[in-house]
Amino acid sequence: MCDALLSEEHGLTKVLPGVVAHGCDVGAWINRQREHTVWENLLPEQQRLEGLGLTPLPAAPARNTAPAARAFERGVLALEQYKNRTGSVTVPRAHIETVVVDGEEHPVKLGVFLTNSKTRRGKLTANKLAALGLAWAA
Structure with a gap:
Protein backbone atom coordinates (compact mmCIF):
# COMPACT_ATOMS: atom_id res chain seq x y z
CA MET A 1 0.00 0.00 0.00
CA GLY A 53 14.74 5.50 -6.62
CA LEU A 54 15.07 3.38 -3.50
CA THR A 55 18.26 1.39 -3.06
CA PRO A 56 19.26 -1.10 -0.39
CA LEU A 57 21.39 -0.01 2.53
CA PRO A 58 24.83 -1.64 2.70
CA ALA A 59 25.01 -4.86 4.68
CA ALA A 60 26.21 -4.44 8.23
CA PRO A 61 29.76 -5.68 8.70
CA ALA A 62 29.89 -9.17 10.16
CA ARG A 63 31.09 -9.35 13.71
CA ASN A 64 33.64 -12.00 14.47
CA THR A 65 32.14 -13.05 17.80
CA ALA A 66 28.73 -13.14 19.39
CA PRO A 67 27.83 -10.35 21.85
CA ALA A 68 27.68 -12.84 24.74
CA ALA A 69 31.20 -14.07 23.97
CA ARG A 70 32.51 -10.50 23.88
CA ALA A 71 30.77 -9.75 27.19
CA PHE A 72 32.33 -12.84 28.76
CA GLU A 73 35.78 -11.82 27.52
CA ARG A 74 35.28 -8.35 28.99
CA GLY A 75 34.27 -9.97 32.30
CA VAL A 76 37.42 -12.11 32.34
CA LEU A 77 39.52 -9.05 31.50
CA ALA A 78 37.83 -7.08 34.30
CA LEU A 79 38.50 -9.89 36.80
CA GLU A 80 42.13 -10.08 35.72
CA GLN A 81 42.47 -6.31 36.09
CA TYR A 82 40.80 -6.41 39.53
CA LYS A 83 43.04 -9.26 40.70
CA ASN A 84 46.19 -7.46 39.52
CA ARG A 85 45.14 -4.32 41.38
CA THR A 86 43.87 -5.87 44.64
CA GLY A 87 45.54 -9.29 44.74
CA SER A 88 42.15 -10.95 45.32
CA VAL A 89 39.34 -12.49 43.31
CA THR A 90 36.80 -11.84 46.06
CA VAL A 91 34.67 -9.10 44.53
CA PRO A 92 31.76 -7.25 46.17
CA ARG A 93 28.52 -7.91 44.27
CA ALA A 94 27.97 -4.21 43.46
CA HIS A 95 31.53 -3.59 42.23
CA ILE A 96 31.91 -2.13 38.73
CA GLU A 97 35.28 -2.47 37.00
CA THR A 98 35.97 -0.40 33.90
CA VAL A 99 38.05 -2.06 31.17
CA VAL A 100 39.35 -0.63 27.92
CA VAL A 101 38.82 -2.76 24.80
CA ASP A 102 39.79 -1.46 21.36
CA GLY A 103 40.16 2.04 22.76
CA GLU A 104 36.65 2.08 24.25
CA GLU A 105 35.84 2.03 27.96
CA HIS A 106 33.38 -0.64 29.07
CA PRO A 107 31.98 -0.73 32.60
CA VAL A 108 31.68 -4.35 33.78
CA LYS A 109 29.48 -5.23 36.73
CA LEU A 110 32.13 -7.59 38.00
CA GLY A 111 30.30 -8.90 41.06
CA VAL A 112 27.24 -9.70 38.95
CA PHE A 113 29.45 -11.25 36.26
CA LEU A 114 31.02 -13.61 38.80
CA THR A 115 27.66 -14.58 40.29
CA ASN A 116 26.23 -15.29 36.84
CA SER A 117 29.34 -17.21 35.77
CA LYS A 118 29.18 -19.35 38.90
CA THR A 119 25.50 -20.08 38.29
CA ARG A 120 26.27 -21.07 34.68
CA ARG A 121 29.58 -22.82 35.33
CA GLY A 122 28.25 -26.07 33.83
CA LYS A 123 27.98 -24.28 30.46
CA LEU A 124 31.45 -22.70 30.56
CA THR A 125 33.91 -24.25 28.15
CA ALA A 126 36.88 -22.02 28.87
CA ASN A 127 38.85 -22.35 32.10
CA LYS A 128 39.94 -18.72 32.00
CA LEU A 129 38.27 -18.06 35.35
CA ALA A 130 39.97 -21.06 36.95
CA ALA A 131 43.32 -19.79 35.68
CA LEU A 132 42.69 -16.56 37.61
CA GLY A 133 42.20 -18.47 40.85
CA LEU A 134 38.49 -19.24 41.06
CA ALA A 135 38.34 -22.81 42.41
CA TRP A 136 34.66 -23.27 41.49
CA ALA A 137 35.44 -22.60 37.81
CA ALA A 138 37.76 -25.61 37.48
Missing part, protein backbone atom coordinates in the same frame (compact mmCIF):
# COMPACT_ATOMS: atom_id res chain seq x y z
CA CYS A 2 2.77 2.44 0.93
CA ASP A 3 4.60 1.82 -2.33
CA ALA A 4 1.43 2.83 -4.21
CA LEU A 5 1.36 6.10 -2.27
CA LEU A 6 4.97 6.81 -3.18
CA SER A 7 4.37 6.12 -6.84
CA GLU A 8 1.68 8.84 -6.87
CA GLU A 9 4.27 11.48 -5.92
CA HIS A 10 6.39 13.17 -8.56
CA GLY A 11 9.79 14.59 -7.71
CA LEU A 12 9.79 13.07 -4.24
CA THR A 13 13.37 13.13 -2.97
CA LYS A 14 13.22 12.11 0.70
CA VAL A 15 10.57 10.81 3.05
CA LEU A 16 11.52 10.70 6.70
CA PRO A 17 9.96 8.48 9.39
CA GLY A 18 6.88 10.13 10.77
CA VAL A 19 5.47 11.11 7.36
CA VAL A 20 2.02 9.51 7.47
CA ALA A 21 -0.26 9.07 4.48
CA HIS A 22 -3.61 7.29 4.84
CA GLY A 23 -2.50 5.90 8.22
CA CYS A 24 0.78 4.49 6.90
CA ASP A 25 4.10 5.79 8.24
CA VAL A 26 5.72 5.97 4.81
CA GLY A 27 9.13 7.06 6.06
CA ALA A 28 9.45 4.18 8.54
CA TRP A 29 8.20 1.74 5.90
CA ILE A 30 10.81 2.95 3.39
CA ASN A 31 13.61 2.63 5.94
CA ARG A 32 12.51 -0.91 6.78
CA GLN A 33 12.38 -1.96 3.10
CA ARG A 34 15.90 -0.63 2.52
CA GLU A 35 17.43 -2.77 5.30
CA HIS A 36 19.79 -5.26 3.68
CA THR A 37 18.10 -8.39 5.06
CA VAL A 38 14.64 -7.16 4.06
CA TRP A 39 15.75 -6.00 0.60
CA GLU A 40 17.29 -9.39 -0.16
CA ASN A 41 13.93 -11.08 0.52
CA LEU A 42 11.68 -8.81 -1.56
CA LEU A 43 9.33 -10.57 -3.92
CA PRO A 44 9.66 -9.81 -7.65
CA GLU A 45 6.64 -7.48 -7.58
CA GLN A 46 8.18 -5.58 -4.66
CA GLN A 47 11.44 -5.04 -6.49
CA ARG A 48 9.87 -2.15 -8.39
CA LEU A 49 10.97 -0.02 -5.44
CA GLU A 50 14.17 0.53 -7.42
CA GLY A 51 12.08 2.30 -10.04
CA LEU A 52 11.08 4.79 -7.33
Whole structure:
Protein backbone atom coordinates (compact mmCIF):
# COMPACT_ATOMS: atom_id res chain seq x y z
CA MET A 1 0.00 0.00 0.00
CA CYS A 2 2.77 2.44 0.93
CA ASP A 3 4.60 1.82 -2.33
CA ALA A 4 1.43 2.83 -4.21
CA LEU A 5 1.36 6.10 -2.27
CA LEU A 6 4.97 6.81 -3.18
CA SER A 7 4.37 6.12 -6.84
CA GLU A 8 1.68 8.84 -6.87
CA GLU A 9 4.27 11.48 -5.92
CA HIS A 10 6.39 13.17 -8.56
CA GLY A 11 9.79 14.59 -7.71
CA LEU A 12 9.79 13.07 -4.24
CA THR A 13 13.37 13.13 -2.97
CA LYS A 14 13.22 12.11 0.70
CA VAL A 15 10.57 10.81 3.05
CA LEU A 16 11.52 10.70 6.70
CA PRO A 17 9.96 8.48 9.39
CA GLY A 18 6.88 10.13 10.77
CA VAL A 19 5.47 11.11 7.36
CA VAL A 20 2.02 9.51 7.47
CA ALA A 21 -0.26 9.07 4.48
CA HIS A 22 -3.61 7.29 4.84
CA GLY A 23 -2.50 5.90 8.22
CA CYS A 24 0.78 4.49 6.90
CA ASP A 25 4.10 5.79 8.24
CA VAL A 26 5.72 5.97 4.81
CA GLY A 27 9.13 7.06 6.06
CA ALA A 28 9.45 4.18 8.54
CA TRP A 29 8.20 1.74 5.90
CA ILE A 30 10.81 2.95 3.39
CA ASN A 31 13.61 2.63 5.94
CA ARG A 32 12.51 -0.91 6.78
CA GLN A 33 12.38 -1.96 3.10
CA ARG A 34 15.90 -0.63 2.52
CA GLU A 35 17.43 -2.77 5.30
CA HIS A 36 19.79 -5.26 3.68
CA THR A 37 18.10 -8.39 5.06
CA VAL A 38 14.64 -7.16 4.06
CA TRP A 39 15.75 -6.00 0.60
CA GLU A 40 17.29 -9.39 -0.16
CA ASN A 41 13.93 -11.08 0.52
CA LEU A 42 11.68 -8.81 -1.56
CA LEU A 43 9.33 -10.57 -3.92
CA PRO A 44 9.66 -9.81 -7.65
CA GLU A 45 6.64 -7.48 -7.58
CA GLN A 46 8.18 -5.58 -4.66
CA GLN A 47 11.44 -5.04 -6.49
CA ARG A 48 9.87 -2.15 -8.39
CA LEU A 49 10.97 -0.02 -5.44
CA GLU A 50 14.17 0.53 -7.42
CA GLY A 51 12.08 2.30 -10.04
CA LEU A 52 11.08 4.79 -7.33
CA GLY A 53 14.74 5.50 -6.62
CA LEU A 54 15.07 3.38 -3.50
CA THR A 55 18.26 1.39 -3.06
CA PRO A 56 19.26 -1.10 -0.39
CA LEU A 57 21.39 -0.01 2.53
CA PRO A 58 24.83 -1.64 2.70
CA ALA A 59 25.01 -4.86 4.68
CA ALA A 60 26.21 -4.44 8.23
CA PRO A 61 29.76 -5.68 8.70
CA ALA A 62 29.89 -9.17 10.16
CA ARG A 63 31.09 -9.35 13.71
CA ASN A 64 33.64 -12.00 14.47
CA THR A 65 32.14 -13.05 17.80
CA ALA A 66 28.73 -13.14 19.39
CA PRO A 67 27.83 -10.35 21.85
CA ALA A 68 27.68 -12.84 24.74
CA ALA A 69 31.20 -14.07 23.97
CA ARG A 70 32.51 -10.50 23.88
CA ALA A 71 30.77 -9.75 27.19
CA PHE A 72 32.33 -12.84 28.76
CA GLU A 73 35.78 -11.82 27.52
CA ARG A 74 35.28 -8.35 28.99
CA GLY A 75 34.27 -9.97 32.30
CA VAL A 76 37.42 -12.11 32.34
CA LEU A 77 39.52 -9.05 31.50
CA ALA A 78 37.83 -7.08 34.30
CA LEU A 79 38.50 -9.89 36.80
CA GLU A 80 42.13 -10.08 35.72
CA GLN A 81 42.47 -6.31 36.09
CA TYR A 82 40.80 -6.41 39.53
CA LYS A 83 43.04 -9.26 40.70
CA ASN A 84 46.19 -7.46 39.52
CA ARG A 85 45.14 -4.32 41.38
CA THR A 86 43.87 -5.87 44.64
CA GLY A 87 45.54 -9.29 44.74
CA SER A 88 42.15 -10.95 45.32
CA VAL A 89 39.34 -12.49 43.31
CA THR A 90 36.80 -11.84 46.06
CA VAL A 91 34.67 -9.10 44.53
CA PRO A 92 31.76 -7.25 46.17
CA ARG A 93 28.52 -7.91 44.27
CA ALA A 94 27.97 -4.21 43.46
CA HIS A 95 31.53 -3.59 42.23
CA ILE A 96 31.91 -2.13 38.73
CA GLU A 97 35.28 -2.47 37.00
CA THR A 98 35.97 -0.40 33.90
CA VAL A 99 38.05 -2.06 31.17
CA VAL A 100 39.35 -0.63 27.92
CA VAL A 101 38.82 -2.76 24.80
CA ASP A 102 39.79 -1.46 21.36
CA GLY A 103 40.16 2.04 22.76
CA GLU A 104 36.65 2.08 24.25
CA GLU A 105 35.84 2.03 27.96
CA HIS A 106 33.38 -0.64 29.07
CA PRO A 107 31.98 -0.73 32.60
CA VAL A 108 31.68 -4.35 33.78
CA LYS A 109 29.48 -5.23 36.73
CA LEU A 110 32.13 -7.59 38.00
CA GLY A 111 30.30 -8.90 41.06
CA VAL A 112 27.24 -9.70 38.95
CA PHE A 113 29.45 -11.25 36.26
CA LEU A 114 31.02 -13.61 38.80
CA THR A 115 27.66 -14.58 40.29
CA ASN A 116 26.23 -15.29 36.84
CA SER A 117 29.34 -17.21 35.77
CA LYS A 118 29.18 -19.35 38.90
CA THR A 119 25.50 -20.08 38.29
CA ARG A 120 26.27 -21.07 34.68
CA ARG A 121 29.58 -22.82 35.33
CA GLY A 122 28.25 -26.07 33.83
CA LYS A 123 27.98 -24.28 30.46
CA LEU A 124 31.45 -22.70 30.56
CA THR A 125 33.91 -24.25 28.15
CA ALA A 126 36.88 -22.02 28.87
CA ASN A 127 38.85 -22.35 32.10
CA LYS A 128 39.94 -18.72 32.00
CA LEU A 129 38.27 -18.06 35.35
CA ALA A 130 39.97 -21.06 36.95
CA ALA A 131 43.32 -19.79 35.68
CA LEU A 132 42.69 -16.56 37.61
CA GLY A 133 42.20 -18.47 40.85
CA LEU A 134 38.49 -19.24 41.06
CA ALA A 135 38.34 -22.81 42.41
CA TRP A 136 34.66 -23.27 41.49
CA ALA A 137 35.44 -22.60 37.81
CA ALA A 138 37.76 -25.61 37.48
